[in-house]
Amino acid sequence: MQYHFNEIEAKWQKYWADNQTFKAENNSEKPKYYVLDMFPYPSGAGLHVGHPLGYIASDIYARYKRHKGFNVLHPQGYDSFGLPAEQYAIQTGQHPALTTEENIKTYRRQLDQIGFSFDWSREVRTSDPEYYKWTQWIFIQLFESWYCKHSNRAFPISELEKVFASEGNAAVEAVCDDNVEVFSAKQWNAFSDVEKQEILLKYRLTYLAETEVNWCPALGTVLANDEIVNGVSERGGHPVIRKKMTQWSMRISAYAERLLQGLDTIDWTESLKESQRNWIGKSVGAEIEFRIQNSEFRISVFTTRPDTIFGVSFMTLAPEHELVLKITTPDQKAEVEAYIQATAKRSERDRMADVKTISGAFTGAYAEHPFTKKPIPIWIGDYVLAGYGTGAVMSVPCGDQRDYDFAKHFNIPIPNIFEGVDISEEAFSDKDNTVISNSDFLNGMNYKKATKRAIFELEQIGQGQGKTNYRLRDAVFSRQRYWGEPFPVYYVNGLPQMIDKAHLPIRLPEVEKYLPTETGEPPLGRADVWAWCTETNSVVANKKVNNTTVFPLELNTMPGWAGSSWYFFRYMDAQNNQEFASDEALKYWENVDLYIGGSEHATGHLLYSRFWVKFMKDRGFVQVEEPFKKLINQGMILGTSAFVYRLSYMFANPKEEESLGKQLLKKLDNIYISHSEFISKGDLEANKEYLKELKRKLAEIAGLSDASELENVIVVPLPIHVKVQYINASDELNIEGLKNDSEFGEDYQNAIFIGENGKIIEGENDVYKVGREVEKMSKSKYNVVNPDSICEQYGADSLRLYEMFLGPLEQAKPWNTAGITGVHGFLKKLWKLYHQGENGSFYVHSSTSLETLGESFKTLHKTIKKVEEDIEGFSFNTSVSTFMIAVNELTAQKCTSKQVLEPLLILLSPYAPHIAEELWSKLGHGESIATAPFPKFEEKYLVENTKNYPISFNGKMRFTLELPLDMSKEDIEKTVMAHEKTKDQLQGREPKKVIVVPGKIVNIVG
RNA sequence: GCUGAAGUGGUGGAAUUGGUAGACACGUUGGACUUAAAAUCCAAUGAACAUUAGUUCGUGCGGGUUCAAGUCCCGCCUUCAGUACCA
Structure with missing residues (x-):
């Protein structure tokens, strides 16, 4: 009986689907366990072998937990809004919904064939209106909320309105815009509706604001910093400019402290937490x-460092600072303006990366020291x-070293305010060992004391106070794209109005093109039916806009992280059309116990999700403070690229090239040499012997009588990527395969391959070796390995x-x-x-005498434990x-015992579920192995009497x-000392x- | 620059609290089976010397602690990842 993995795997995949083996119940006596993979974006290229790595790990864990008696939720779905589908739509005119559908089909097929234990009945897609209806709803909740600093949580905005009406805003401690003016209850009540709305907008957790963004005119969209490489867009290389735009923002900064504190309560890798801490x-x-x-x-x-206030010898403003031009003296104006211009050309990234170049300009103005009143340039x-x-x-x-370097460079004095410290070479930034001197009332104090005192004195003179600063900035939430969630927002007199929950979802309108409009509006500006009628509560044609009952709708869409910031709750109750998830489901599943995904989401998805969850908890929509209890990052799988080495020729003197003749060179045009030590060292010219031999060979190919004509030619082997599918396990090239390749075969039709032994490859016995190098797996490097072909050839297990x-x-x-053959x-x-039966038939039997199983039980229990x-x-x-x-x-051991071979299958089943199911059923079980209890480890089988010391x-x-x-101990020593070998x-x-050391080792010294 | 992670055979990687370095695989070499190939099985495989026993050297480099260091301590080098003049 042979191992027909293809049949077995198809059979069990069908069985699992037909029997809904992995469907999780929302009501169960069992303890719950929620295993989640980071949301995949269904790209057109499909999966390569790097993608499933994390899914396999989480699947093993999920299956293991089922064996351990848990009710496991292990869902999967698609983060299906996104730029690639939109880009494709722009190029081909195909609706992104169609391409997304196609891509999801491919993904699903590929995922299914690997045998994951996903509960597909809970699948979600962010681009599905039944899903984004709730994303829109959460947005409305954010709009309808404000953050109270006093209680340190969010509340409905209606409560704030009540406070304003009864006592004004003076006593309100809210996270809000900087420019809020103080008003009394009387004033508030006298405000017009529009004025009230304008004020409230400054308090809402999502609000409209002018933000400076990276605008890419060619793409018609705003780009994130890391989407820009060397000042141009990563995709397409288009120029990017800074531009101010009115956009939706999320007041994530309100949650800075809680996002920071929360990190101590979750089991994430230290490096990941550290990057969130740095980000905050x-x-x-x-x-x-x-x-x-x-x-x-x-x-x-x-x-x-307010403790160093007496050490100030100059001030530095950012060149963009609003006061710069206002305070610059006429004398310095030219210099300052020139410097500002020079700075504007440098990207923020550039400025930050370059620590070596020191530059600056003097404004001519002086500040006044708050205590000494001395002038500060x-x-x-x-x-x-x-x-x-x-x-x-x-x-x-x-x-401060940067200030120090700046001062040195411009010959600004460097007063020393530290006791007993030499600052002639570098700044002294060691807070712990600071003793302040030359600082009036701070003299003799350490960092802590001096800081406190300095703040106190500043408060006394009304020129400062203690402050905690966060780097975290509010998140821009508008995208000038088509393929994203539309906002449930229309505008009355330019002020945003929310559409009632009852009328959600607001579906994406149809457009004839997915590009921004000619006037620079987002793609939704192209829709003809994109206005809101407050009478019918429906989306109507733009031409009906009258600004009394019919109003224009928001043209931006939401960013990618909107849908992915709460999807883990939707899986708990994916079909619910009354709520985003029922209270019971939310209560039962709580949050994700294990989350596996890439570390690239450290400061995006993983921070925004935590923010939304905290908000949702404040408003009583969910019970948990954190979305993901434990998080593991899977490493990237890199590709092993393969190279052939095409010979190219260089001439010290162009005349030589002429004299040799183009005809002749053409004959030498398509020659590849096998990989060798010289090539990996990149030093062909240094190997005279090899080169001489090679040139002789080249002369032969070119039909020259001898190699002397080639003497001055410099031969350079150019590495060229070849598809890894033509390379075998020994790095040998399948030349025939390469020549028949549908894409590149033509290029190699007349190629001459010189093998490892230096001979031209003709027969099948000669071997051409490729060079190999580890690079990121990517289509352009021809090193992508597809899981489909692996499954076909070796099976999913x-x-x-x-x-x-x-x-x-x-x-x-x-x-x-x-290595997969192993x-x-x-x-x-x-x-x-x-x-092990006759002719390889299935043979496992129940052993009656357990004594004979000693060794096998030892093997089994050792395995269970490990x-x-x-x-x-x-x-x-x-x-x-x-x-x-x-x-x-x-x-x-020739073991055929059921007592050993049966539990072994359960151990293996999380890793190789198909073969485990097949053998399990052959053992006579009528039901899936999926929930068979995990074997119990028993120490007694591992007890040893002797040790090989x-x-x-x-x-x-x-x-x-x-x-x-x-x-x-004594006897061991005696025995060892008496031994002949000793x-x-x-x-x-x-x-x-x-x-x-009994049970471990004996060491004799001397 | 800073932070984090990691450097072990030809390759991927094992190694408990400091206690037999290189498990398990891949690859390579030799052999068995076969008309042949594939598949399968067996043996060898860190390096050098000796080719029988064995000896010496070996976990990025240089020190140290210890009876004993891949593991602990100090200093350095390299690679990868993240990240910023956070004042």
């Missing part, structure tokens, strides 16, 4: 106000960024095992298909183990080895000696010391 960027210090001499203007700075410098803090720095060169076998989950690692061979051996520990510790690679060892041992001399192991485990080793020397 909390710093405690003071805001200090400096007067400007001979001017009404004042400059606010934020500093973390005001400079501008591009190391200060307008977007951070207040865009101004009080520069303390003795305590082999793919699953091999992906795990490659190495630790979190680590980046190269893919090399060659795990595939293992599965065949496993199959054989259950087919596999259980491995899964709990997410060390999936090591359990694959453990399975191999177990099968090797049981095969050697390593006997080392001066720490080096020389031989081993089998001794009883209950032997005393005497051999010592050669008559007297050992100084003998270390005996």
